Amino acid sequence: MNKALLTYLVWPLVKFLIAFIIVQLIVVAMTWIERRLLGFIQARLGPNRVGPWGLLQGIADPVKLLLKEDILPTSAEKIAYFLGPMLPLIPAFVVFALIPYGPPPAFTVTRVNVGLLLILAITSTAVYGIILGGWASNNKYSLMGGLRSAAQMVSYEVPFGLSIVGVLMITGSLDLVQIVRYQETNAWNFLPQLVACFIFFVSMNAENNRTPFDLPEAESELVAGFHTEYSGMKFAFFMLAEYSMMIVNSCLIVTLFFGGWTFGMFGVGLTTSVLRGMGFFGGILGAAIFFAKVMVFMLVYVWFRATFPRFRFDQLMDLGWKWMIPLALGNIFVTGLFILAGQERLMYWIGLALLGATVFYLGRKPAPRKGIHASRVSEA
Amino acid sequence: MFDVHEMEVNFGPQHPSTHGVLRVLLKIDGERIIEAKPVIGYLHRGTEKLFEHMAYPQCIPHTDRMDYVASATNNLGFVETVEKLMGVTKQIPRRAQILRVILSELQRISSHLLWLATHAIDIGAMTPFFYCFREREQILDFFEAYCGARLTLNCMRIGGMPEDVPAGWLEDIEAFCDKFDAAVDEYESLLTTNRIWKRRTVGIGVLSPEEAIEWGITGPPLRGSGVEWDLRRAQPYEIYPELDFEVPVGKNGDTYDRYLVRMEEMRQSNRILKQCIPLIRETPAGDLKAKISKVIRPPEGEVYHSIESPKGELGYYIVSDGKTQNAYRCHVRPPSFVNLQALPAMARGHLVSDLVALIGTIDIVLGEVDR
């Protein structure tokens, strides 16, 4: 077997498979973790019957879904109905080939020098499946869910992309490995790009249709939105795609803003060179750090779900177009100014101050409750 | 004749957030509601017809099934109406009266908790649901300890109460009352100042006081519109005149104010409960029934009596022919039925998402709407 084949086909495939399996294991684990964590927050237990602490719930659920009857509504558009759940899966899986999980080259599947653009391009196609599924079900609720999803994803794709621009301007590269390497020698990007990080975080919640942006499937309004008519494995595919996309986005935010597989700043701590020095174990450690960070963001998703009510559709659009996009554009402008002035280090301090101010603002004591006894006795 | 932009959507009767089997025919333009038409009757069981064929005491279990999340107040309204018709209202022993107040205030809290739970989950906040059910479960336990039933209590009798309080019951309620205010604070900490919650509720479904009266709205929605009117205050029954409580009133008449009013009502109910416990301890045990004939046969005539149920004014209009032990006619004035009528007016021009908030804020129970 020649070396080129090995380098460009066999190894990437093997690595992709490993990454894919790990990610799918996380998906399975997330179905359990999410419900246990929700249970913990909501003063109840969560699934605790299948296996020790309910750990096997993640297996029991897919088995149940596989065995369920696969219902095809009589008036559904058959081809589109079948394509609906498949289409979101493809981008969600392909993207895992582009994410650097650990120190390169061993722990990156493929290294593409425009990796970030490619990821953005691929992930944005996920919405087609949802629209298609919503439309093909021939159900008004599904249709509304699909339309909401289309509008929402298109709107939030813009701040999503714009928020990345600031990072690109600082790091000067679209290569994810380069971006991580930049962060270990300087600060993690969330400090200089705090606003961008926030916008990215909000947008990725919206992209994934997670609370408080879960309008396309808003249970109390649209029954189940675009997947109302889906059952069995097709429904499971939608869920799989959703959770995979959650992981993709968590991977992205970790890579772009939180130092990827490294655990150190300004060249101090577990940087790439330190990890490489530890050999294969160092690589594993880097990947472990990476997935630990990813899990933190996955848990934040769950935390959000437990905490927030849902936005209304027009409010969601307002937030996207009137706040997120101008904010992202402003962030690009300000970043540009700092770079022109050559004061990139100053941005760390500003970021730190902003962070401190936010924590202080959120942590202050709530105002005392005011009664509502403004009697207004009717004239009658 | 549909404009091409319009779409008709059948909202319910099987829908997660119509609180039962309400069906709303929606005509929407995009997501904006042009017209909403409630269609009810899916849970109609002919309760009023049944009342005509049963002796008065037999009717009490059927009142449970109307507003099935607030059956104690349903019982209370019915037995008080019959007592008023018989002219024995003054003879009800004090202990029975206090016990009735305790049960109906517990029921008010429990009903409001259920309302908050479902209202919050309609708007997408999942967690308050479980917090509310945590406290509601305790209240249901109190009911179970008192009468054996948790939901359909059948816990009052014409002329008094069936049972005395079980041992330790009052102490348990006292312990619950002490903790309950903190629990309400906990719910509020999740919602009251939450910006998303405010954006979803402030200015939604505004009812001016004049409109509210025109639509016959009662209960928290009326008070949310700023009319300080509560039957416990306006036309007090049982021992309410002695009790110290406030009637919370809103200003703007929107969903948020109705939410605040109900939250405050829970605190006030708790306050009433705290006052009732010492009062009932002062009364002699076992003195629960007025000395009235075993056979309930009210004189000929007609009577309307209403109480403040958690949902609003729950009234009974009973016509008695004086000859039989059955009501000749018993008409129920269900608060949910009347309040629901304002839904089209409130929903017009809002979005579909707001409709679920509005259904939640009216606090309907379809068992009562359809009877």
Next chain:
Amino acid sequence: MSETTPPSTPPPSAAPAAPTAPPVRGADEIKRDPLVAAAVARAADAVLDARELVGEITLFIDTARIADVCRTFKDDGFVYLVDLAGVDYSKFPNHTGPRFSVAYTLYSFRRNARVRLRVWTDGDVPSVTAVWKTANWHERETFDMLGINFTGHPNLERILMWDGFNGHPLRKDFPIRGIDTGARIYPEVFPEGGGPKAGSTGKPVNDVNLYKGEWKAYGSSPAAQIGGGAKPAPPKPAPKPVAAPAPAPVAAAADDDAEEEA
């Protein structure tokens, strides 16, 4: 308590002494009660009679003028229509006169008191939806349950029962066990409107033996019999008169009119 004379008779019938209630006031006295005096004065000729029981004042109003009187009362402060209830008096002991009564319970916030207006009717009552919006559903319900036709109502449809239901459940001649409700599906067997029919058996309601399977309850209409044709359908199409349980045919006739107008 109160007299059993036909209540539609205008003369103020001083009630015979009641056993329990506080001294019963005469009709004129009640009309002068400060609670209602102002309103009654403005519509004096429409107030036919007045009664009082357990402190609740009931005024009997001329049916044709109920909407005007309600408007008068509303202007006088009774802004809130609490309840609107219909009663079928056809089986009331010693009752003569019109079959139905409609009771309007009004409330005044200013006086913190209720007053009840009542009208007698055999089918038609002017609607008060123009006075109170809330009367809309109340009247629909009363129409649905008793078949009272509220003239001038914007959309007098059934509200609790489904469209095309055969009968009005709260009428006294409606069997409590219910009727066979094939009305909508088999209009040739169960004509719409009209009082209760004997269902699929064709017998008078009270002669049907439930336990011998003569009653096809709740929608299990004689589908097999009609569709299959194996056995000739026992009930013959519409004109078959119910074998005269006393009030039913009368009710049916009155009601047919009512629904056509609606």
